[in-house]
Amino acid sequence: MIIEKDKVVSLHYELRTEKNGDIQETTKGGQPLTFIYGNQQMLPKFEENLANLKTGEKFEFMLDPKNGYGEVNPQMIIDIPKTSLSQDGKLDPNIVAVGKVIGMQDAQGNRFNGTVLEIKEDTVNMDFNHTMAGKDLFFSGEIVEVRNETKEEYEHRNHQHDHECTGCGKH
Secondary structure (H helix, E strand, C coil), rough: CCCCCCEEEEEEEEEEEECCCCEEECCCCCCCCEEEECCCCCHHHHHCCCCCCCCCCCEEEECCHHHCCCCHHHHEEEEHHHHHCCECCCCCCCCCCCCCCEEEECCCCCCCEEEEEEEECCEEECCCCCCCHHHHCCEEEEEEEECCCCHHHHHHHCCCCCCCCCHHHHC
């Protein structure tokens, strides 16, 4: 079976920012990455590079920033008041430290991550760009399995919300 639209793909991969650089992410030694091909779950060019591969086949390709996580947007680097990150008037050094990624939420409930760049007197300078923004992405790996969706996977993917979603457990 080949990789094509609506097939379930499982693969192991390594991600580097330079062809022979240090591994930034890997699934080797753990659970494979599994997704439904052609359903906007992965970067479009990532999927395009996997088209028509079969179980057992290896892959290696590079995505430039434009086709990966985009260029670094300077407007996504901002100062956050320390009071927004404090508990009882103090910053927890185990959470707010240079290089740490902090999960945040805006007033509308949208979740996103920010990397602490600098701790200043009254603010914390944070970068809300994706951690791989502005970087080339070198992927290598192997296709573990290509299969049809199960009935449950198909129904979940095609579930139409005919109710207001409030964590009802109907998904």
